[in-house]
Amino acid sequence: MNKMNTQAATNFDRITEAIAYIQQNFKEQPSLEEVAEHVHLSPYHFQRIFTEWAGVSPKKFLQFITLKHAKKLLKEQQSSLFDTAYESGLSGSGRLHDLFVRIEGMTPGEFKNGGENLSIHYSYVESPFGKMLIASTSKGVCHIAFADDEGAALQGLKAKFPAAVYTQQMDAVLENIRLIFTHDWDKIHEIKLHLKGTDFQLKVWETLLRIPSGQLATYGSIARQIERPKASRAVGTAIGDNPVAYLIPCHRVIQSSGLFGQYHWGSVRKAAMIGWEAVKAEQMLIDE
Structure with a gap:
């Protein structure tokens, strides 16, 4: 194995060790310096190679692990926001709120309630590539999927927002999508999207x-x-x-x-x- 390959293998081992350390100690919210010291690297060098290998920074990875645990507490155990923040290693519900809004695009309460009080309109439309299920909120398009099986497609939508109120109707937002499919595909940029994601x-x-x-x-x-x-x-x-x-x-x-x-x-x-x-x-x- 040449020197370059040896270095790459060493870096991979260190990143693997760092990921395991973060997963095991996320409740202590370890700092960049603490994780870097654990794998015997300077903070600067560790930050660089971790981002190269994992695709996200160490801080962002820690946030994802923390959020995953918080989501489990909210959904499976129905923990309060305060208890969830404490059990996730966060200093308070304010930090939990900020973490959810930054990564999930919704508050912890909205996540826990599964989209409760969110009104979603949906309809099925034909496209040149088959039937599609389209859905929107008051803010814009939130979901489009090909619907070879209408029932399965609708279940896929409802799984994302299980507590939302669904109405099968063609509103103005959905009408714009339908018109694009039948008239002008170049006006897609004029449609507002309501997306949640990292x-x-x-x-x-x-x-x-x-x-x-x-x-x-x-x-x-x-x-x-x-x-x-x-x-x-x-x-x-x-x-x-x-x-x-x-x-x-x-x-x-x-x-x-x-x-x-x-x-x-x-x-x-x-x-x-x-x-x-x-x-x-x-x-x-x-x-x-």
């Missing part, structure tokens, strides 16, 4: 929105655009978690080898969408 996910989804119809990007190029060049795998996970099919064009991301790769709603559908958009883009050039 800062990293939102950054990836925002980058996807900038891929023009008829063009493609790779996982690596998306990682570079968000200034995380070694986080292609994390980028792929965020793309797979896209809650709004087609409007956030995760289908336009392919492997660096040129293979289209997998797609949440089927690789055949992904190929059809890419081909359809390529023809539309070529036709627009001819018309010009």
Whole structure:
């Protein structure tokens, strides 16, 4: 093994050890300096290689672990916000609130209540690629999924907001989506989205929105655009978690080898969408 490979293996071992340490000690909310000392690195060097290997900073990883534990307490044990904050190693419910809003896009209470008091309108519409379930809140589109099985698609939506009030009707927001499917696909940017996700996910989804119809990007190029060049795998996970099919064009991301790769709603559908958009883009050039 050459020197470069030896160093990479050493770094991997250190990051693995650091991840295990954070997972075991998150209730103490260890500082960057404490974790770095545990793996015998300077804070600066540890921060750099951890971010390269894990795709997120040590602080963000600690937040994710803390949030995961807090969500379990709120959902499974129905703990109070104060007790949840204490059992998660946070100084108070204020820090718990900030953590949830920053990463989940909702307050701890809203998460615990599963979207209680949230009104969601939904409808089924036809697209060139099959039937879709579309849903919106008063703030904008919150969910779009292909609905080969209408019942399963609706259950998938309700699983995200189990306590919300659902009404099957076509409101103004959903009507705009339907019109895009039948008239002008180039006005997607005019539709407001109501999304919840981590800062990293939102950054990836925002980058996807900038891929023009008829063009493609790779996982690596998306990682570079968000200034995380070694986080292609994390980028792929965020793309797979896209809650709004087609409007956030995760289908336009392919492997660096040129293979289209997998797609949440089927690789055949992904190929059809890419081909359809390529023809539309070529036709627009001819018309010009």
